[in-house]
Amino acid sequence: QVQLQESGPGLVKPSETLSTTCTVSGGSIRSSYWNWIRQSPGKGLEWIGYIHHSGSTNYNPSLKSRVTISLDTSKNQFSLSLSSVTAADTAVYYCARGNMVEGVIGFGYWGQGTLVSVSS
């Protein structure tokens, strides 16, 4: 059974960089699309981007200038870095595995989420 677990700082100061990591267990990171999604308090879901097991990335244009997603196959982890954060970046950050089923990518496995607050 694949499991994902986020680890994050909890609190980040405005203008600094948010960094969070997702550890994958029960399966290899050398397949699938590895995604970050966030959910602001009381709001809906926003896809941030993915890294493919090949190393290729795809980011949401709304965040592209500030986002980097990286992969560490030796640790079975992938990471999110979001620079120049503001209060608007306060959210629960989820990692999720995207797999193709019947030709359509769906997010079948999610981490439990980590709340990151941006405040001085």
Next chain:
Amino acid sequence: DIQMTQSPSSLSASVGDRVTITCRASQSISSYLNWYYQKPGKAPKLLINGAFNLQSGVPPRFSGSGSGTDFTLTISSLQPEDFAAYYCQQTYNTPWTFGQGTKVDIK
């Protein structure tokens, strides 16, 4: 970006009711449509992939239909554990986008 619009935004229903949630895409997305449900404080869970493919372990009271721009999630007989928020998502084009959600609560 492809905009996903769900209706209604919220609804109240009773156990045993038939519930229908719709999702409309701003352009055709073929069948590249997923449905998730989310309980408060929990991560979303994939219910249906590719517009109508029920995920393993999801009860058959859930069903999905549609293609192109208009999609429907139906719960044939609402159960107590189904009171949650439901989201549609398109993975036809990046950026992959979600609907704003439909909250189903107890009447």
